Amino acid sequence: MAEAASFYIFSGLMLLAALSVVSNRRPIYSVLSLLVVMFCLAALFVMLGAYFIAALQILLYAGAVLVLFLFVVMLLNLSPEALSRTRIFTLRGAGTLAALFLFVCLARILASVGEPPTGEARGTVEAVGRELFSAYLLPFELTSFIILAAIIGAVTLAKREPSK
Amino acid sequence: MSLPADWSLLAVELAACGWILLTLAADLLLSGARKRWLWALTLSGVAVLALLLGWQQQMGLAGSFQSMFVLDRFGVYFKWLFLLTVAVVVVMTREFGALLSERAGAFYLLLLTALLGMLVLASIYDLLMLFIGLELLTFSLYIMAAYLRTDARSVEAGMKYLIMGSVSSGFLVYGIALLYGFAGSTNFNVIHAALASEPAPLTAQAGMLLVLAGLGFKIAAVPFHLWVPDVYEGAPTPVVALLSVGSKMAGVVALLRLLLGVFQPLAWLWMDLLAVLAAATLLYGNLAAIPQTNIKRLLGYSSIGHAGYLLMGLSTGSLAGARAVAYYLLAYLFGNLTVFLVVTAATKALGGEALDDYRGLSKRSGLLAASMFIGLLSLAGVPPLGGFVGKLLVLLATVEAHRIWLAALGAVNVAVSLYYYLMVVKRMYLEAPRATSPIPVSALTRAALAGLVLGILAVGIVQEPFLARIAAALHP
Incomplete structure (x- = not known):
């Protein structure tokens, strides 16, 4: 309750x-x-x-x-x-129309879903950690290279040209 | 010492990770003048990856890693194409190098992270890996597109690509979430089984459409093409080459894996949809290319047109269609890389990227003009060049799928594209040049051009070995 x-x-x-x-x-x-x-x-x-x-x-x-x-x-x-x-x-009108369309879509989609599955909690530190380093090891490790690319990009795009 | 069987499946990707770190270290440790050797380091990295891929193929390694990543002949075939693409882009970057100045090192590193993303995409077996692979590829491309940060057009290109790309990633993730909610897993097998066992609810259908929309951005299909012209015009030419060949190919590989595998039970939904999108993409790309006056914009619109042919092959939903798409990509790779390599090598001497700058190119460099000529004719689909066979296979597969109207539209568009490609050729061969000094072309670029032109001819004339490879790759 x-x-x-x-x-x-x-x-x-x-x-x-x-x-x-x-x-x-x-x-x-x-x-x-x-x-x-x-x-x-x-x-x-x-x-x-x-x-x-x-x-x-x-x-x-x-x-x-x-x-x-x-x-x-x-x-x-x-x-x-x-x-x-x-x-x-017109922009506001278009926005309203788009929102209405999305709302109808979502409503139909959500109405078609049955009861959500219930089970033991999976969002604790231990559960997330276990999954991350076993089943999701590969995607997890590959993410580090996305971050590496982003860091390198941020540094090179923001770095000042050496004065000549 | 032998590696556990599982890890040897990842040999190429692990080596790519290692080479990325090596490039990073080399960029930090090497001082000023020595940095110009980084292109050789990157190119040798691609060669090492090719050796490892050959080893994997020789050993007949196959299987899946934690049901996330799968090594099969299909993936290996496309990994060869990705390695070839990046090798040529490295040559282009070296040609382009002066403009990157001090920051060339990070550029090569980003090329390798993009390559890693493409290699991963060729082997996906899970929606999560699809997302990670695409993000690896597009993150690198966002940064590389904006690399000439003192050039307003390059910054605009990077910004536009970032915003449109983020929106498309949003579509993709939303679709993945809906599919996960439906099947309870992101694994391809599980989703396929769930889709096959019951009539798919709206959530699953919406999820699939959103995933297809997200990938539609990557291959630049109408109506997700809006970013193409400006990004192609503004971004550095090697990046545009990678975008138009590597990124498009990666999107198509993911689509092939999804449509022929996971989404097969929903074929009734996506086959007609893709056919309509293919028709719209073909018409838009080819008609909008006609009035262009900038070579990179022209190639941008023509790449939209090529996305139309690829979608046409995909919309058949048949093995013949997949075979045609795989062949088309091979021919497209050689043709488009040739053209972009010529653009990279010629731009500085020609003084610009306008079509009129190409007037009389044949009198200043016979090699560049001839390569461009063959590349453009192959893209248009003139026999006996590679593009012709690719287009023929796509049209045949479409006819086999009883879509005569779409095949007819495709045939008409060959003529349209021939018109605007020949307008470039006319300028190169029949008009007088502004300056007469010969254009110097480095030995490496000359070798790469020769290899690419040979590739175009080989794909066009001796189809048998390529068809056999593709048939083996597509065999389940």
Whole structure:
């Protein structure tokens, strides 16, 4: 009972926050609303017993990604007038249509799914670690080369040319 | 000492990882002037990988690693093509080298990470590996496309490719998530069994369509082609060559594995869809190429046209179609790499990449003009060159699949593409050059051009050994 109640509380809060992300005129409020969404999502993961994933959710999204968003918003520092100039009516209409289409698709897809499978919690540190270093060893190790390429790229693209 | 059987399947990929680290160390340790030897280090790395691949083939190694990665004749065939592509791109990069200045070392390293991604993609047996392989490839390409960071067009190319690529990766991951939710696994076998055992629900269908959309970006099929012209125009030429040959080939390999394996039970859904996309891609690519005035933009649109032929072969869903696609890619590789190698070698002396800069190229360098001529004719599909056989096989497979309208459209587009390719040839041979000084071509480039032109002729004239290799590769 308590579980169901907290599920609905967090889900409802999350939906409200998500609505506020897209409806707010000031980008900074949108980012802060997104923060609420991420925390609610983490709470849902905790309720599923996936503590590790919940922690990652907060560390990565709330901690790293959103801070990056905040930096961008603050560095650009756009005034509401500058933003409203880009809001063309047709663009808004197209966005609404696309959102409606996506909503119908998702609703049909989700309606076709049966009961979700239930099982033992798989999102603990131990479970994730075991999977990562056994079944998913190869993709895990290959990821390090993606990161290597990204680091090398960031350094070479940002490095100053040696002065001649 | 013998390696455990499992790991020897990964020999080529592990060696690629090792060579990436070696290049990194060499780039850090070598001082200024010695860095110009990095191209030789990279090329020898590709040679080592080729030796290992030959060894794997000789030993008849086959099997799967943790049901993530599978080594089979299909994968080995495409790995040869990937190694060949990267070897030629290294030659191009050396030709291009002066513009990369101090940062050439990291460029070679990124070439190798892209190669690793392509090698992995040839051996995928799990949706997760599909994602990792594609990201390895495209991450390297994002950075390489923006490599000339003082050139606004290159930065624009990198930016556009990054944004469009990220969106396409988003599609792909969403599709993978839906398929995982449906089958409870990302393994190809499990998903195939789940799709075959019951009528697929909407989630699985949507998942498949999203995965196909994500791969559609990589092979530049309409309606996922928007990034092509600007990226092709702005990115450094060796990167464009890698994009148009390596990246497209990697996308097609993944599509072949998915469509003929995992998504076979859903063939009723994707066969007609791919046929319609193939028709749209063919028409758009070839018609939009006609008014172009920049050689790289022209080749960009023509590469969209070639994606149309590849989709046409894929849409048959038959073994004959897969064979045609494998042959087409072989001919496309030789033709397109020849043309891009000429563009790389000639751009500096010609002073630009506009089509008008190519006026009178035959009087300044007979070799470059002749190679370009043969490469373009092969791309258009003129007998007896390789491109002709590739197109013929694709059209035959389409007719066999009872899609006469699509085959007819493909045949008409051969004529369209011949027109705009010949416009380039006309400028090279019939018009007067601006300057008359001969264009110097390095010995390595000359050798590579000779090899590529020989390849075009061989694929066109002696088809038998290639067809036999492809038949063996596709045999289950």
